[in-house]
Amino acid sequence: MVNDIQNKIIIVGGGLIGELLHMMLKSKGFEINHFTKDSSVKNRTFALSPSSVDWLRSLGLPSIFFESLSEIKSMKIFDSSIKNSVTLNADEVQKPALAYMANEKDFDEAIKNTFNNKKNFKKLPTDFEIKKKQDQAILKLPNEEHIASIIIACDGANSKVREKIAIDLRRHNFNQTALSFELKVNSEIQKQAFQFFLKESILAVLPIRQGLVSIVWSCNSNFFTKLNGLDDKSIENELSQIIGKYYKNIKITSKKESFPLFMNSVESIFKDRVLLVGDSAHFIHPMAGQGLNLGIRDIISLEKIIDRKNYLDIGLRGFLRKYERARKEDVSQMGFLTLGLNWIFSKKSSIVTGVIEKGMGVLDKSKFLKQQLIKKAIS
Numbered sequence: 450m451v452n453d454i455q456n457k458i459i460i461v462g463g464g465l466i467g468e469l470l471h472m473m474l475k476s477k478g479f480e481i482n483h484f485t486k487d488s489s490v491k492n493r494t495f496a497l498s499p500s501s502v503d504w505l506r507s508l509g510l511p512s513i514f515f516e517s518l519s520e521i522k523s524m525k526i527f528d529s530s531i532k533n534s535v536t537l538n539a540d541e542v543q544k545p546a547l548a549y550m551a552n553e554k555d556f557d558e559a560i561k562n563t564f565n566n567k568k569n570f571k572k573l574p575t576d577f578e579i580k581k582k583q584d585q586a587i588l589k590l591p592n593e594e595h596i597a598s599i600i601i602a603c604d605g606a607n608s609k610v611r612e613k614i615a616i617d618l619r620r621h622n623f624n625q626t627a628l629s630f631e632l633k634v635n636s637e638i639q640k641q642a643f644q645f646f647l648k649e650s651i652l653a654v655l656p657i658r659q660g661l662v663s664i665v666w667s668c669n670s671n672f673f674t675k676l677n678g679l680d681d682k683s684i685e686n687e688l689s690q691i692i693g694k695y696y697k698n699i700k701i702t703s704k705k706e707s708f709p710l711f712m713n714s715v716e717s718i719f720k721d722r723v724l725l726v727g728d729s730a731h732f733i734h735p736m737a738g739q740g741l742n743l744g745i746r747d748i749i750s751l752e753k754i755i756d757r758k759n760y761l762d763i764g765l766r767g768f769l770r771k772y773e774r775a776r777k778e779d780v781s782q783m784g785f786l787t788l789g790l791n792w793i794f795s796k797k798s799s800i801v802t803g804v805i806e807k808g809m810g811v812l813d814k815s816k817f818l819k820q821q822l823i824k825k826a827i828s
Contacts, residue, residue: 455598455762456480459588461610462603463487463570465495465553466727466744468560470603472508473752482595484573484588486604492703493629494663495556496521496548496655501745514559518549519657522640529648548642550657579613579723586722586764599764600723603744606713608729616725617716625650625710626673627735628666631657631703632688634696645691653735654692662696664688665735667710677707710734712784718773722764726751731780734787743783750775 458474460467463485471481497505497518506515523538524547539547579600580587586600602610611618632654643654649672653665668676676684681701688699713732718725727744751772754760760768 454585454596455764457482457597458763459484459586459595459597459600460603461485461573461588461600462605462608462727462729464603464605464727465556465560465741466748467603468557469505469508469745470601470726470748470751472560472563473748476508477752477755482571482588482597484571486573486609491553491706493553493706494631494655494657495551495553495741497551497745498548498739498742499544499546501742502549504745504749508563510559510563514551514555517555518551520546520640521548521550521642521656522546524642524644527643527645529646546640550655550663552657575609577609577613579610581721584722584762584764597764598722598762602723602725602729603727604729606711606728606732608725610723611715611725611729614720614723616718616720619714619716621712623667623710623712623734625667625669626707627710628664628668628673628676628705628707630664630701630705632662632664632696633698633700633702634660634662635698636660636696638695643692643695647691652688652691654696661702667735673707712787714780714784718776719769724769724772730776731784733784739783743780746779747776 456478457480460471460474460481460483463483467483467485471483475481502515502518522540522545523536526535526537527533537547539545574590576591578589580589584598585596586598588595588597588600600610602608604610638656639659640656642656643652645652645654649669651667653663653667655663655665657663666676676687679687685699685701692699711732712734713728715725715730718730726747728740730747731743733740733743751763754768754772754775755763758768758771762768
């Protein structure tokens with residue numbers, strides 16, 4: 450028999466992962482109390498894996514959202530010489546696409562229209578406390594307190610909940626800053642993404658729709674300082690030197706946003722009856738385009754354990770340990786992958802460069818190796 454407290458869950462964090470988690474848990478019959486610091490939605494784009502899109506369909510998002518997604522059917526990856534490349538195609542694994550580009554505003558609107566959960570969001574003050582009492586998790590606010598079986602934190606890479614409950618954080622600073630913006634282009638190329646591992650930066654070019662691409666430019670300190678001091682026309686000229694073979698008449702059409710790049714990992718993703726999900730539990734380099742997908746896979750794993758075991762109280766240590774084990778390998782592999790790629794392509798040694806050139810040549814000719822790489826990327 451489920452008591453009132455066992456059926457109550459507190460979510461902290463109002464981003465996409467918090468909203469999707471709310472939807473999933475509500476569909477399982479839980480009573481949700483949802484708190485957020487900031488509910489503003491940015492004009493960002495995200496890469497969704499095919500498995501993430503399949504799960505979102507099962508969640509019941511409206512068809513208009515899926516119609517708004519832009520397919521990426523192939524990706525071309527270059528080394529610093531821009532001469533050696535590997536091309537990955539969805540056809541090689543019999544999939545319709547490698548990934549789908551989604552706009553955050555469209556995503557947020559689809560969630561709001563499907564579940565209407567945002568009206569239940571409450572503002573989280575800065576001076577909150579988290580307490581544990583026997584089989585209860587307590588969110589203590591200045592003038593009130595809320596009790597649940599568990600508090601789930603989805604409040605981002607700089608999580609205040611994680612800080613409040615003193616979970617040890619390990620942060621690796623890449624000493625890089627990402628610059629992102631949208632670019633109007635003239636090109637016949639459709640549904641193809643590009644990634645350039647350059648000497649001072651990693652440049653990702655992601656199709657949004659015909660004639661419009663998203664740029665994510667991860668720069669080392671010196672190169673970012675240089676770019677940041679340039680006007681739009683000069684940045685367009687810099688880009689033309691790299692992508693001019695594929696895109697003509699390029700023009701920046703959006704506000705440029707920048708953010709520091711680092712990787713977070715934690716000793717444990719839970720403590721007592723508080724669980725970390727999404728960026729609060731793990732944060733990786735954007736080169737792999739897996740940040741949002743990792744968070745979605747967190748929710749999918751939670752859902753599978755809830756369905757399989759039919760737990761009456763998901764705040765129990767046994768449930769949380771089972772979930773932690775289920776997520777450990779995936780999160781660790783993605784972290785090592787981004788660390789490794791960043792280290793390899795940032796090395797300026799002629800020996801390392803030679804190995805990269807030969808390795809890319811072997812990979813591009815090996816159907817089996819490319820299939821394995823694609824399968825991991827789209828899982």
